[in-house]
Amino acid sequence: MIINMREGASTGEIEHVIERVKEAGYKAHVTRGEERTIVAAVGSGGRRHELQALAAAAGVADVVEIAQPYKLVSKQVKPSRTVVQVGDVKIGGGEFVVMAGPCSVESREQLFATAENVKALGAKLLRGGAYKPRTSPYEFQGLGLEALLILREARERFALPVVTEVMSTDDVDLICEHADMLQVGARNMQNFALLRRLALANKPILLKRGASASVKEWLLAAEYLLSGGNEQVVLCERGIRTFETETRNTLDLASLALARELSHLPVIADPSHGTGRRSLIPAMSRAAAAIGADGLLIEVHPCPERALSDGAQSLDFEGFRGVMQSLSEPLFAGRFQ
Numbered sequence: 001m002i003i004n005m006r007e008g009a010s011t012g013e014i015e016h017v018i019e020r021v022k023e024a025g026y027k028a029h030v031t032r033g034e035e036r037t038i039v040a041a042v043g044s045g046g047r048r049h050e051l052q053a054l055a056a057a058a059g060v061a062d063v064v065e066i067a068q069p070y071k072l073v074s075k076q077v078k079p080s081r082t083v084v085q086v087g088d089v090k091i092g093g094g095e096f097v098v099m100a101g102p103c104s105v106e107s108r109e110q111l112f113a114t115a116e117n118v119k120a121l122g123a124k125l126l127r128g129g130a131y132k133p134r135t136s137p138y139e140f141q142g143l144g145l146e147a148l149l150i151l152r153e154a155r156e157r158f159a160l161p162v163v164t165e166v167m168s169t170d171d172v173d174l175i176c177e178h179a180d181m182l183q184v185g186a187r188n189m190q191n192f193a194l195l196r197r198l199a200l201a202n203k204p205i206l207l208k209r210g211a212s213a214s215v216k217e218w219l220l221a222a223e224y225l226l227s228g229g230n231e232q233v234v235l236c237e238r239g240i241r242t243f244e245t246e247t248r249n250t251l252d253l254a255s256l257a258l259a260r261e262l263s264h265l266p267v268i269a270d271p272s273h274g275t276g277r278r279s280l281i282p283a284m285s286r287a288a289a290a291i292g293a294d295g296l297l298i299e300v301h302p303c304p305e306r307a308l309s310d311g312a313q314s315l316d317f318e319g320f321r322g323v324m325q326s327l328s329e330p331l332f333a334g335r336f337q
């Protein structure tokens with residue numbers, strides 16, 4: 001339930017409502033907007049009739065049901081868009097933010113060359129995998145701690161905040177020491193123990209959509225993070241499984257737009273995993289920008305044919321330059337008279 005306070009409700013009136021929400025057996029989540037304050041009563045097992053009665057309390061405009069199963073991620077509870085801060089980069093604040101880097105950190109030379117080039121071409125964050133979720137146990141699993149140390153060095157040297165994936169609750173503290181943002185990969189989107197642990201971490205989270213997850217499940221996964229205390233969450237549409245076999249996944253841009261409609265959290269697109277084909281990345285990047293995405297995650301490798309993972313979908317530096325250039329061109333110039 002949401003208790004919408006009146007415009008100009010006093011601090012005392014708001015405090016009173018918060019107290020009453022707690023007495024009724026719920027957690028009170030307060031959003032202070034420019035004009036009005038919203039108090040969301042979240043949790044289960046409380047006494048709903050006591051919340052409904054708050055319609056009669058001083059300073060209350062109305063008491064309404066939260067329409068969706070997810071609460072804190074919904075626009076109803078927080079109508080203004082969330083801005084997620086990663087180092088000195090703001091995601092969701094209007095600027096289109098590109099994060100780029102190799103699927104896996106393979107060596108110092110490989111990561112440094114990539115960092116230098118993607119930064120020069122306009123990337124704002126460096127992303128590279130240290131712990132890789134691979135479909136087969138016989139494939140390259142990532143360099144682990146060695147990769148974290150290389151990422152950390154690259155961050156200092158190129159002044160780029162770094163993003164890397166966390167797969168296990170055991171690794172959270174270690175990765176938090178070295179990275180600026182933690183990625184939850186598609187395979188772990190519903191790893192609830194991991195989400196609960198990350199809710200307590202003092203780092204922003206990049207939450208990828210599971211390959212078979214509905215938008216509702218994706219937003220409920222984000223709800224685990226917010227309800228546990230971490231509101232710095234960026235959603236990432238990375239393609240879903242469909243009957244199509246010519247592309248690795250189907251980049252679901254309609255769901256990206258829907259997630260931005262339903263939630264105040266920033267949403268970015270990953271056209272690399274979303275297509276599996278480097279030739280499609282420029283077009284899908286432009287499409288994502290056109291529908292309002294807050295940014296992109298793109299895999300870039302100095303020599304994709306030698307990549308230890310995801311070479312077929314990785315761009316080389318020239319390819320990445322092409323994408324960045326096409327993003328700066330007017331989208332529909334010359335198409336309509």
Ligand code: PEP
Nearest residue numbers: 103185186187208238273
């Ligand atoms: C990745 O980002 O390299 C990755 C493994 O992505 P996903 O979790 O989307 O498959």
Ligand code: MN
Nearest residue numbers: 103299309310
């Ligand atoms: Mn990858």
